[in-house]
Amino acid sequence: MPKITPKATHLGGSALGRKVIVVMPALNAAKTVAKTVADIPQGVVDKIILVDDGSTDKTVSIAKKLGLKVFAHSKNLGYGANQKTCYWEALKDKPDVVVMLHPDYQYDSARIMDLIQPILTGRYDVMFGSRIRTRQEALAGGMPAVKYYLNRIVGIIENMVLGVNFSEHFSGFRAYSRQVLNKLSFQRMADDFVFDQEMMIAAIAAGFSVGETPIAVRYYQDSSSIGLRKGVKFLLQTFAVLVKYWLHKNKLYHAGIFRS
Template sequence: MSATLLDRPPLAPTHDVFHVDRVLRPATPGPPRAHKIIAVLPAYNAERTLAATIADFPPGSVDDILLVDDGSTDRTVAIAREMGLSVIVHPKNRGYGGNQKTCYQYCLDNGADVVVMIHPDYQYDARAIPHAVGIIELGICDVILGNRVRSRPEALACGMPWWKYISNRALTMFENVALGQNLGEFHSGFRVYRRRVLETVPFLRNSDDFVFDTQFLIQAIHFGFRLGDIPVPVRYFDEASSINFRRSTKYGLETVETVARYWLHRAGLWRSHLFKPNG
């Protein structure tokens, strides 16, 4: 059997720091690419998992890697700069949504055709990046999400807490029915967008908190973009970040509220600024 055919993705959350040129400028470059691909990492206290996350990027899979640090109190910024990443620092914590706003504005300002957003906590397998990007480049979808819950046994065996699994399944089922979609999950920290999505979705109006992700996807649906997903196994371990039960509950309630706002706007009963075009 080929050594590249693995039974399960490797879990090696500690790597020595290395320079990002290993990813951006591989020794044996592939064929020229027609699109500029920028990967963004919204980071907060990610010093223990940052290098591991970048180490799994296939060489030559992206043209630039940006880390936006949201007021970390550890060595995230120092490590990112030592690795040669593009870095933007928020002196004060703006929240997860506020971090992504900076990420996506950078991509628009720097000519990205395709944007990869991946959490730098090593929960998501970055080796899947070329495959997700390829679906965008083929014109099959405008948004691709990494689906962590391909099956219940796999998700739980990889360490997903049972309460998080249940809430993920319940919210995803609710959103699929309410929004006319068929996604494996709506709540992934691995996402790939076509540039046109970022140009159209008024993401700067969104929350600075975790519900930003839900608002963004519902806006993309509202503006007619095509959503899809690919399986990306989840990896939970001590160094990985995860919001607690209280924050997850708040996120769930805000998700339901956003779906309700979408339907009220669509019915013309209450116009929401989240679904008004840019400009």
């Protein structure tokens, strides 16, 4: 683990002339949060908010020592509920861009500008980092083969339904403009893992532009995983959201999560 310093010395987004806030939805990330924070480039981020969702390790104390703004749920409320707190707290500071980054060191936080810059220049409203450019790269980076092929299959279906051509739909490294977060009804969305899918699909339904950028794949022993049972539930929920989107798009059903 990198040395924990009293302050996160990379903070100071004024170098960009725009306010950038990173939010980290955390659960038992004590072993990886310091490494994730250490890789964020200097002079890019104004504030890092970590929301802890009932960790049983030292995630909260480590995050505070790193100089992060920490909010802690008194009990585990779910991944989606965690992100809701992340965005509510971030929006209080009226940021130009909010970056959601898992603190499990699975995503390369050194590439954060690749997500921020297209939003600051007005090219895209939403950006995400894609780990699945080729099968060889994904598997070489440690992604389990089953997870890779499920990502691909479900991704093809999502692309067809949504009319997009993304290489991945399940990234935990995303960036949103303030306008997106202000418009999307994320408080109506799920409290569990399908929240990410609802956010992305709702952004597309609202007409926001979404872009992706390739990032390295890296899976470690300490990388987070939702497990088989929750994974199956997540896939079923994803398909349900796609059906709701299709019905909403064709004016056969009005889904609350797609209302701004």
